[in-house]
Structures are given as structure tokens and as C-alpha cells.
Amino acid sequence: MKNGDLRIPFAWEERRPVLLDSFLYIPPLYAKHNEWQKVSLFVNTKPIVIEYCSGNGEWICNMAKEEKDLNWIAVEKRFDRSKKIWARLKREQIPNLIVVNGEALTFSKFYILERSVSKIYVNFPDPWPKLRHAKHRLIRSEFLDELEKILLPKAQATFTTDDRNYAEQMQQLIDWKKLNVTTDVSNFGSSYFLDLWEEKGRTIYKLEYEYVDNSM
Numbered sequence: 181m182k183n184g185d186l187r188i189p190f191a192w193e194e195r196r197p198v199l200l201d202s203f204l205y206i207p208p209l210y211a212k213h214n215e216w217q218k219v220s221l222f223v224n225t226k227p228i229v230i231e232y233c234s235g236n237g238e239w240i241c242n243m244a245k246e247e248k249d250l251n252w253i254a255v256e257k258r259f260d261r262s263k264k265i266w267a268r269l270k271r272e273q274i275p276n277l278i279v280v281n282g283e284a285l286t287f288s289k290f291y292i293l294e295r296s297v298s299k300i301y302v303n304f305p306d307p308w309p310k311l312r313h314a315k316h317r318l319i320r321s322e323f324l325d326e327l328e329k330i331l332l333p334k335a336q337a338t339f340t341t342d343d344r345n346y347a348e349q350m351q352q353l354i355d356w357k358k359l360n361v362t363t364d365v366s367n368f369g370s371s372y373f374l375d376l377w378e379e380k381g382r383t384i385y386k387l388e389y390e391y392v393d394n395s396m
């Protein structure tokens with residue numbers, strides 16, 4: 181199975197979301213996300229774990245192969261990278277993994293059932309280090325509000341970044357129960373960016389939370 185085996189099967193004007201063969205395609209610049217009828221993305225009821233910003237999927241493919249009693253969802257907005265993950269899941273036959281080619285907030289808001297997710301990871305979201313670009317960061321109130329709808333009570337959430345300023349901002353924004361903040365990622369697995377930043381000797385921040393509903 182090669183990356184090129186997966187193509188968007190319709191012209192731009194006819195684009196629409198499609199769930200087919202472990203791949204959920206969510207079109208960008210699309211106005212009708214609210215027409216999607218949310219369904220369970222898996223045929224079994226095993227706990228669901230989402231990784232947002234999966235890149236080429238190295239980390240989540242390894243995790244899904246190790247932790248077979250969990251259902252894994254890789255969310256990646258770039259089609260070329262999503263294709264790479266899908267090609268690997270087909271090649272290596274990873275039945276407990278689904279690739280979502282779509283934007284993280286849009287997926288969370290329109291495509292995943294509320295109160296259905298046991299764990300999330302946000303691994304090295306784009307840091308947008310310049311102050312004037314910080315508004316583009318994924319971890320902001322709007323996204324956290326959507327997470328609060330899809331997470332189960334006491335769900336676990338892990339955020340990793342090499343950007344100290346972003347790590348601090350995350351801690352200011354997330355008002356769930358903080359379990360751990362560490363720069364020790366020795367048991368975290370392997371991803372392109374984790375390996376790259378470790379090789380360059382950069383400090384990596386790992387923030388772990390338990391979701392609590394503070395509105396009650």
C-alpha cells in the first residue's frame with residue numbers, strides 16, 4: 181500500500197466528508213459540517229484515545245500496535261501526512277486505528293460523539309512562537325470548550341511541546357486537575373518531532389491533566 185493509493189475521490193466543488201476504510205476525510209473550507217450525522221467511528225466499545233496533530237503518525241501507529249485494547253484516532257489536517265498514516269495502518273494492518281484528515285477543532289465539534297473519549301494527546305502542536313501569530317495556536321479556549329464536550333469524566337489529557345511559552349500558556353488556559361508537569365519524556369515513545377528536538381537537546385514539556393467538569 182503506497183501513499184498514492186489514496187486519492188480524494190471528488191472534485192473541489194463536490195467535496196464532502198467521507199468515512200471509508202479507516203479514513204475520515206473532512207474537507208477544509210467547507211460550510212456544511214453541521215449536516216454530518218455523528219456515529220461511533222468504531223464497531224466495538226473499547227475506550228477511545230485521540231492524538232491531535234499526528235504528523236506522519238509514527239507515534240500513534242506504534243501506540244495502537246502496543247495498546248490493542250484501545251481504539252485510536254489520529255487527527256491530522258494535512259492530506260499528505262494523513263495519507264502516510266493510512267498507508268502504514270494498511271501495510272501493517274492496525275485495525276484499532278482510524279485516520280482523520282481534518283482540522284482538530286472542526287473534528288471535535290462536528291464529527292465525534294459527545295462524552296465518548298477516554299484520553300487525548302496533543303503532541304507537538306505547531307508552536308506559532310511569534311507573539312503576533314499566537315492566535316493561531318490550537319490550544320485556546322474555543323478548542324478546550326469542544327474537548328470538554330467530547331471527554332468522558334476523569335478522561336486523561338497529555339500535551340507536549342518544546343515551546344516554553346506555549347507550555348506556560350497551556351497551563352494558564354487549562355483549568356482541569358493537573359496531574360503532572362515534567363520535562364522527562366523518556367517513556368513517551370517516538371515521533372519525528374520528539375526525536376528531532378531531543379537530538380537538538382531542547383527541553384520538552386509534558387503536561388498531564390485529568391478532565392474535571394468545573395461548570396457543576
Ligand SMILES: C[S@@+](CC[C@H](N)C(=O)[O-])C[C@H]1O[C@@H](n2cnc3c(N)ncnc32)[C@H](O)[C@@H]1O
Binds near residue numbers: 233257285
Ligand atoms: C510540529 S508537527 C508534530 C507532528 C507529530 N505530532 C510529531 O511529533 O512528529 C504538528 C502537526 O500538526 C498538524 N496540525 C497543526 N494544526 C492542526 C490542526 N488545527 N488540526 C489538525 N492538525 C494540525 C500539522 O499539520 C503538523 O503535521
